[in-house]
Amino acid sequence: MEISRASPEDAYAIAQVHVDSWREAYRTILPADYLAALSVEKRHAFWTQFIAEGRSELWLAKTDGVTQAWINFGKSRDDDLDATDAEIWALYVAPPFWSKGIGLQLWLKAKDCMRNQGFSSCSLWVLSENARAIRFYEMVGFKPGIHSLKSIELAGMRLTELRYVISLED
Numbered sequence: 001m002e003i004s005r006a007s008p009e010d011a012y013a014i015a016q017v018h019v020d021s022w023r024e025a026y027r028t029i030l031p032a033d034y035l036a037a038l039s040v041e042k043r044h045a046f047w048t049q050f051i052a053e054g055r056s057e058l059w060l061a062k063t064d065g066v067t068q069a070w071i072n073f074g075k076s077r078d079d080d081l082d083a084t085d086a087e088i089w090a091l092y093v094a095p096p097f098w099s100k101g102i103g104l105q106l107w108l109k110a111k112d113c114m115r116n117q118g119f120s121s122c123s124l125w126v127l128s129e130n131a132r133a134i135r136f137y138e139m140v141g142f143k144p145g146i147h148s149l150k151s152i153e154l155a156g157m158r159l160t161e162l163r164y165v166i167s168l169e170d
Helices: 008-025 032-036 040-053 102-116 131-139
Strands: 002-005 057-063 066-075 085-093 121-127 143-154 157-167
Touching: 002 102, 008 032, 008 040, 008 057, 008 066, 008 085, 057 102, 066 102, 085 102, 121 131, 131 157
Parallel strands: 085 121
Antiparallel strands: 002 057, 057 066, 066 085, 121 157, 143 157
């Protein structure tokens, strides 16, 4: 497995992993018609622009040229955190590659990058119904944070997100 920074040429593969992961991970959480309507083409356009803008770090895990997973991270977007706080904006592994250690390898790479950039902690938001993701984050050391609940609307539903945090100084 090779872990490297994403380039604009990776945008389509990132979009495919994004859509496939949502369809599987959220199939018992979000309406089936909403998930079926997710568009790889729209995500491709989004990720092409996102990568070009360089707003945050985006790293991929590939084997034999096949993108298996990606992680996106940068400075925390939360108003109640400061400049020493990083955030995982997204972490997705294509369903055929779940539970194979790929997410862990991406997390370790991101953690190392965040430390090298001077961040002292990292947070993330996860849907409270996403038990699989929560198990992973807790396994690598994330814990529920202070002010760790927020309500969002997605697919016409009211859902709860949980903020998890981890120290990067360990």
